[in-house]
Amino acid sequence: MKLEELPIEFEQARPVLQTLESAGFEAYFVGGCVRDTILGKPLHDVDIATSAYPEEVKRLFSRTVDTGIDHGTVMILDHGTGYETTTFRSESTYTDFRRPDEVTFVRDLAEDLKRRDFTINALAMKEDGTVIDLFNGLADLEHHVIRAVGNPEERFHEDALRMMRAVRFASQLAFNIEPETQQAIKDNAALLTKIAVERIQVELIKLLTGKAPQMGWSPFMQTNLATYCPTFAAYPAGLSRISNRLTQACPDELSAWTLLATAFQLTSTETAGFMRTWKTSNVLNQAVVLATKAAETLLQESLATTMLYRTGRANLLAANFVAHELGAPDRQPELEQAYDELPIKTKKELAITGRDLIQTGIQPGPQLGQILANLEQQVVLGQIANDPTQLLAAAKQTD
Numbered sequence: 001m002k003l004e005e006l007p008i009e010f011e012q013a014r015p016v017l018q019t020l021e022s023a024g025f026e027a028y029f030v031g032g033c034v035r036d037t038i039l040g041k042p043l044h045d046v047d048i049a050t051s052a053y054p055e056e057v058k059r060l061f062s063r064t065v066d067t068g069i070d071h072g073t074v075m076i077l078d079h080g081t082g083y084e085t086t087t088f089r090s091e092s093t094y095t096d097f098r099r100p101d102e103v104t105f106v107r108d109l110a111e112d113l114k115r116r117d118f119t120i121n122a123l124a125m126k127e128d129g130t131v132i133d134l135f136n137g138l139a140d141l142e143h144h145v146i147r148a149v150g151n152p153e154e155r156f157h158e159d160a161l162r163m164m165r166a167v168r169f170a171s172q173l174a175f176n177i178e179p180e181t182q183q184a185i186k187d188n189a190a191l192l193t194k195i196a197v198e199r200i201q202v203e204l205i206k207l208l209t210g211k212a213p214q215m216g217w218s219p220f221m222q223t224n225l226a227t228y229c230p231t232f233a234a235y236p237a238g239l240s241r242i243s244n245r246l247t248q249a250c251p252d253e254l255s256a257w258t259l260l261a262t263a264f265q266l267t268s269t270e271t272a273g274f275m276r277t278w279k280t281s282n283v284l285n286q287a288v289v290l291a292t293k294a295a296e297t298l299l300q301e302s303l304a305t306t307m308l309y310r311t312g313r314a315n316l317l318a319a320n321f322v323a324h325e326l327g328a329p330d331r332q333p334e335l336e337q338a339y340d341e342l343p344i345k346t347k348k349e350l351a352i353t354g355r356d357l358i359q360t361g362i363q364p365g366p367q368l369g370q371i372l373a374n375l376e377q378q379v380v381l382g383q384i385a386n387d388p389t390q391l392l393a394a395a396k397q398t399d
C-alpha cells in the first residue's frame with residue numbers, strides 16, 4: 001500500500017527521514033501516526049524509527065536533545081517543532097512486567113516491529129508513503145480488530161499496561177478485540193497490579209472519553225481488568241451500573257471521574273479519598289467532589305440555587321452528563337440558564353468585602369465571616385441586590 005497524499009505533519013518531518021536515508025540508514029514513520037493517517041484521523045505526534053544508532057543520529061543533525069538516549073530516543077530540532085527519533089530496538093527479557101531488562105539496538109525494522117503491542121500499531125511508513133505491513137495490521141484496521149502482534153501472552157508480559165491499552169483503543173476506535181488477544185488479557189489481568197496507578201489512569205480516562213465507551217468497557221469488565229484496577233473491586237454494583245447505563249463518550253476527564261464516583265455512590269469524603277488513590281491532581285479532585293455531589297442530587301431531585309452557585313458551571317455540566325447517563329432527564333439548558341442568571345458567580349463578585357465591614361465599625365472575627373456569608377447567600381438567592389449601600393445597611397442591622 002502506498003499513501004499518495006500525506007498529512008502536512010509528515011511533509012514537515014520528511015527532511016529528517018531524507019537526511020537519515022541519504023546517509024545510508026533506514027528511517028520510517030511508525031506507530032500511532034501511521035494508524036491514524038490510514039484511519040483518516042487527525043495526528044497528535046509523529047514518531048520516527050531508524051536503523052541509525054543514537055550517536056549516528058546526533059552526528060547527522062546540528063540540533064538534537066537526548067530525550068531518552070538510554071532507550072535510543074533523540075529529539076531532532078533541525079526541522080519544524082522537533083521530532084523524536086528512536087533507534088530500532090529488540091528488547092530481551094522482562095522480569096517486572098513493565099520494562100525490558102535491557103534494550104538492544106538493532107539494524108532490522110522487523111525486529112523492532114515484532115515487539116510492538118498491536119498489529120494496527122506495528123505499521124511503518126516510508127517518507128514516500130509506502131506502508132510496511134509485516135503483521136497484517138492493514139487488514140485488522142480494515143476489519144476493526146485489535147490483535148496483539150505474535151503471541152499475546154508475551155506482549156502482555158513485556159508490558160502489562162498493554163492490556164489497558166487494548167480496551168482503550170477498542171473504545172477510541174470502536175474496534176473489537178480479537179478473541180485470543182482478549183483471552184490472554186483475561187488470563188493475565190492480575191498483572192495490572194504491577195503497573196503504576198498513574199499509567200493505568202491515563203488509559204482508563206481515554207477509555208471513558210473514547211467515542212464508543214461500551215466497546216472498551218465491556219471487555220474491560222469481561223476480562224476482569226476492572227477488578228484489578230485500584231479500588232474498583234469494592235464497587236461491583238457501581239461497575240454494573242456503568243455497564244448497564246453508559247452509552248455516550250464522557251466529554252472530558254472531569255465527567256469521566258464524576259461518572260465513576262457517582263456510579264459507585266461515594267460520599268464527598270469517599271470521593272476525595274478515591275481520587276487520592278488514583279493520584280489525580282488536587283484541582284481535579286475538588287472539581288470531582290463538587291460535580292459528584294451535584295450529580296447525586298440531580299438523580300434524586302432538582303438543584304437548589306445555592307448548590308448551583310457552589311458547584312460552578314463546568315462541574316454542573318459534568319454532573320448533568322453523568323446524572324443523565326445514569327438515568328436522570330437531561331437538564332442541561334435549564335441548568336445553564338439558571339446558572340447564568342445567578343446574580344453573582346463567586347464570592348469575589350460580592351459588592352463588599354470584609355474590609356468594608358471593618359471600616360463601618362464591625363469587629364473582625366468569626367462573626368464578621370458569618371455576616372459576609374449570610375450576605376453572599378442572600379445575594380445568590382436574589383433576596384438582596386448586590387449593591388454596596390444596601391449590603392452595608394443590611395450588615396449593620398444584623399451586627
Ligand SMILES: Nc1ccn([C@@H]2O[C@H](COP(=O)(O)OP(=O)(O)OP(=O)(O)O)[C@@H](O)[C@H]2O)c(=O)n1
Binds near residue numbers: 030115117161162165
Ligand atoms: N506499551 C506500549 C506502548 C507503545 N507501544 C508502541 O509505541 C507506539 C507509540 O506509543 P504511544 O504514543 O503510547 O501510542 P500510540 O499508538 O501512538 O497511540 P496514541 O494515539 O494514544 O498516542 C505504539 O503505536 C506502539 O507501536 C507499544 O508497543 N507498547
Ligand SMILES: [Mg+2]
Binds near residue numbers: 031032033045
Ligand atoms: Mg502516540
